[in-house]
Amino acid sequence: MNFSQLAVIEPVLKALTDAGYTQPTPIQEKAIPVVLARKDLLACAQTGTGKTAGFAIPVLQLLKEDKESGKRFNGIQVLVLTPTRELAIQVEESFRNYGKYLGFSSMTIFGGVSQVPQVQSLQRGVDILIATPGRLLDLLGQNLISLNHLRYFILDEADRMLDMGFVHDVKRVLKVIPQQRQSLFFSATMPAEIRQLADTILKSPVSIAVNPVSSTAELISQFMFHVGKEEKRFLLMNLLHNSNIDNVLVFTRTKYGADKVAKFLVREGVPAAAIHGDKSQGARQQALNNFKAGKIRVLVATDIAARGIDIDSLAHVINFDVPNVAETYVHRIGRTGRAGASGTAISFCEPEERAYVREIEKLIGKKIPIRQAGQVAV
Structure with missing residues (x-):
C-alpha cells in the first residue's frame, strides 16, 4: 500500500515524497479514506502511530476540493484542539509540511506567551488554526477570533485533555462552533x-x-539493568561512553530528577537539557529544537512534558526511573521504533521499582530481559 492508492492528490504526494514518506502507517491507511469520504471519525491511536498525518493529509485535500468547488473561504476553516503547546507546534509543522504545495495558511495559538503576535497573525487571516483550549477561549472571549465558518474540527489526544482538566474547556468551544461540520x-x-x-x-x-x-x-528491543539508586547516573554515563547511542531521550519520574540528571551530564561534559512543566515554553521549545538539530545529545524529560513530542529517527529511550504506571512505560518506549524504524528501550530498575516492572510485564505480555551492568553495548 502506498499513499497514491489512498487517492491522495499529487501536490500532497509530492510533499510526502519530499519528507521521505512512501508508505502509510496503519492509522493513516484506515483514517485517510474515512476523512476523504467526509465522515466523522473516532480513532483510538497513540502518539507515534502517525495519527497527525492521518488527519492532516485528508483535511488538506478536502480544503483543496472545497476551494475548487467554489465554496466561500471566509476565515478559519479548520480547528485542531491539542492539550499542549508542544503538540500544537508539531501539528502545525505537519500541516505546513504536507500542504506546502497547496497554499493554505496555518498557525498555532497557546498560552504562556504574549497574545499580541498571535492576534496580529489572526488578523491577517488563517485557514487552519491549531490551538490549546485556554488561549483559544481567552481570544474568543475578547472577540478576537471567529469560528463561524469552521468546516473541520479535530480533537487530538482527548484522554490527555481529560487528564489535564480541559474537558470543560472543550465543551465550551463546542458551543461556539457550527453544528454543520466534519x-x-x-x-x-x-x-x-x-x-x-x-x-x-x-x-x-x-x-x-x-x-x-x-x-x-515489534521492532523495539527492550532490556533492563538492575541497579542501585545512586549508581544510575554512572550507568548512564557508561552507556553514553561505551555504546552506539548518538542521541537519547531519558525519562525521569519527577521534575527535580530531570534537572538533577541534566546538570550531572553537563558537568560530565555531555551536552544535555531537561524539559518539564516548570520550564518556560521558550526554554522547552529551545531544548527540543537543539535536540532535533543535534546540538544536545541527551534530552531529559518528565512524562507530561514529553507527551506529544515527535522526534523522527530516535533510536534510543532510557527509563532512568521505571514509571509507576504500566501504560506510561508503553507510551515512553513508543517514542522510538517509529514508522517502521528499529529502536532500543533501556530501563534502570532499582530494588524499590521491581513491583512496577511486574505490572509492566503483565501489561505487555512478556518478560523484559535483564543485562548485567558490565554489558553496556546496545
Whole structure:
C-alpha cells in the first residue's frame, strides 16, 4: 500500500515524497479514506502511530476540493484542539509540511506567551488554526477570533485533555462552533468519560483503532539493568561512553530528577537539557529544537512534558526511573521504533521499582530481559 492508492492528490504526494514518506502507517491507511469520504471519525491511536498525518493529509485535500468547488473561504476553516503547546507546534509543522504545495495558511495559538503576535497573525487571516483550549477561549472571549465558518474540527489526544482538566474547556468551544461540520476525534485510550465526550462531538462516526496500549512496537528491543539508586547516573554515563547511542531521550519520574540528571551530564561534559512543566515554553521549545538539530545529545524529560513530542529517527529511550504506571512505560518506549524504524528501550530498575516492572510485564505480555551492568553495548 502506498499513499497514491489512498487517492491522495499529487501536490500532497509530492510533499510526502519530499519528507521521505512512501508508505502509510496503519492509522493513516484506515483514517485517510474515512476523512476523504467526509465522515466523522473516532480513532483510538497513540502518539507515534502517525495519527497527525492521518488527519492532516485528508483535511488538506478536502480544503483543496472545497476551494475548487467554489465554496466561500471566509476565515478559519479548520480547528485542531491539542492539550499542549508542544503538540500544537508539531501539528502545525505537519500541516505546513504536507500542504506546502497547496497554499493554505496555518498557525498555532497557546498560552504562556504574549497574545499580541498571535492576534496580529489572526488578523491577517488563517485557514487552519491549531490551538490549546485556554488561549483559544481567552481570544474568543475578547472577540478576537471567529469560528463561524469552521468546516473541520479535530480533537487530538482527548484522554490527555481529560487528564489535564480541559474537558470543560472543550465543551465550551463546542458551543461556539457550527453544528454543520466534519469532526475527527483522536484518543490513545477510550475510558467511559472519553466515549461520552465523543458522543457529544461526533455524528454517526466511523470507529478505528490501532496499537492498543498493551502492545509495544515489534521492532523495539527492550532490556533492563538492575541497579542501585545512586549508581544510575554512572550507568548512564557508561552507556553514553561505551555504546552506539548518538542521541537519547531519558525519562525521569519527577521534575527535580530531570534537572538533577541534566546538570550531572553537563558537568560530565555531555551536552544535555531537561524539559518539564516548570520550564518556560521558550526554554522547552529551545531544548527540543537543539535536540532535533543535534546540538544536545541527551534530552531529559518528565512524562507530561514529553507527551506529544515527535522526534523522527530516535533510536534510543532510557527509563532512568521505571514509571509507576504500566501504560506510561508503553507510551515512553513508543517514542522510538517509529514508522517502521528499529529502536532500543533501556530501563534502570532499582530494588524499590521491581513491583512496577511486574505490572509492566503483565501489561505487555512478556518478560523484559535483564543485562548485567558490565554489558553496556546496545
